[in-house]
Amino acid sequence: MALIQHVMTKKLSRALLARHKAAPLCRSLHTLLPNEQKPPDPSSSSPSPLHLSPASQSLSRVWRSFSSSTTTAVSTEEYPNAHHPEAAEYLKRSSVAVEEDDKDPFFDKTSALMEVEDRPGALAEMLSYFAAHHVNITRLESRPSKKHYDDQGQGRLVFDMYVDFEGSRGIARVDALLQELGEHSRSLLVLDRTEVPWFPRQAWQLDTIANRVLDAGVDLTSDHPGFSDPVYRARRGELAQIARQYRHGETIPHIAYTPAETATWSAVFRRQDELLRRYACREYLDILALMKEECGYGPESIPQQADITRFLARRTDFRLRPVAGLLSSRDFLNGLAFRVFFCTQYIRYVTL
Numbered sequence: 001m002a003l004i005q006h007v008m009t010k011k012l013s014r015a016l017l018a019r020h021k022a023a024p025l026c027r028s029l030h031t032l033l034p035n036e037q038k039p040p041d042p043s044s045s046s047p048s049p050l051h052l053s054p055a056s057q058s059l060s061r062v063w064r065s066f067s068s069s070t071t072t073a074v075s076t077e078e079y080p081n082a083h084h085p086e087a088a089e090y091l092k093r094s095s096v097a098v099e100e101d102d103k104d105p106f107f108d109k110t111s112a113l114m115e116v117e118d119r120p121g122a123l124a125e126m127l128s129y130f131a132a133h134h135v136n137i138t139r140l141e142s143r144p145s146k147k148h149y150d151d152q153g154q155g156r157l158v159f160d161m162y163v164d165f166e167g168s169r170g171i172a173r174v175d176a177l178l179q180e181l182g183e184h185s186r187s188l189l190v191l192d193r194t195e196v197p198w199f200p201r202q203a204w205q206l207d208t209i210a211n212r213v214l215d216a217g218v219d220l221t222s223d224h225p226g227f228s229d230p231v232y233r234a235r236r237g238e239l240a241q242i243a244r245q246y247r248h249g250e251t252i253p254h255i256a257y258t259p260a261e262t263a264t265w266s267a268v269f270r271r272q273d274e275l276l277r278r279y280a281c282r283e284y285l286d287i288l289a290l291m292k293e294e295c296g297y298g299p300e301s302i303p304q305q306a307d308i309t310r311f312l313a314r315r316t317d318f319r320l321r322p323v324a325g326l327l328s329s330r331d332f333l334n335g336l337a338f339r340v341f342f343c344t345q346y347i348r349y350v351t352l
Contacts, residue, residue: 229349294311
């Protein structure tokens with residue numbers, strides 16, 4: 001059971017630190033763990049329940065609030081004992097999806113723009129309202145307003161203050177703060193919250209976008225040369241299924257290409273190789289020579305993605321990843337952010 005509680009704390013700490021705002025809370029959670037754990041009853045044949053101290057129960061409540069969002073499976077390579085039923089359940093619940101971060105009210109943020117007169121103590125006065133309502137500021141900027149002078153002709157400069165702070169409308173202390181800021185500033189504008197579409201923030205999250213293909217394997221358009229070829233469609237479907245089953249960190253499967261596919265590759269390779277020798281730059285030709293030597297590039301066989309990705313990883317830390325078809329520009333660029341290049345494994349139709 002100590003393993004389960006250790007894993008709970010370790011995974012929770014990672015989730016909190018990933019949000020950049022909860023380091024103090026994360027450090028305090030470590031102090032909640034008891035020094036000793038009640039051992040399970042050896043005479044009991046059924047799994048023993050967890051015996052948590054009041055402090056650990058508090059940790060568990062916080063844990064449940066973070067584990068209520070979308071979860072994914074956890075690799076047993078990182079946690080060898082994850083096959084234990086209770087440990088596996090906690091591990092599964094511990095993988096908090098990043099896309100839920102912005103929906104967690106604990107981390108809601110509000111942005112506001114205020115006009116404040118340029119006078120001694122104006123900034124301190126505005127900040128005092130945040131302190132009085134226990135609202136934490138995360139960002140503060142000030143600049144001279146385009147108005148320059150106030151409406152009363154006093155000749156005072158007016159400053160725009162842009163502020164981000166924790167909390168959102170609907171929370172009593174935030175509503176009270178906004179009301180007070182509106183009363184003591186020349187104007188107050190609460191800015192609309194911008195919804196940013198989810199995007200992967202860790203390489204393993206590419207699994208969630210890799211199958212969002214625009215051209216899904218067997219679903220060829222009617223103007224594709226292979227649309228009426230059942231053999232080609234079946235082959236595309238087979239390779240697409242292999243790509244869909246791939247997960248981040250796995251070895252890319254070896255593909256046994258057919259003689260027809262190899263013949264197509266050979267015809268294209270020979271013609272391209274001739275043109276490259278004539279027009280390609282020296283750097284390109286030097287790398288191509290290395291890939292012919294180490295990755296099996298040549299007219300007689302189609303190189304495997306696993307060999308190419310090993311070659312690339314050693315030199316550039318880039319990797320290939322099999323994909324079933326065409327991706328959107330956004331998803332493709334999301335892969336490049338992690339040095340992952342999505343690449344199909346099928347060969348062009350023979351008549352092209």
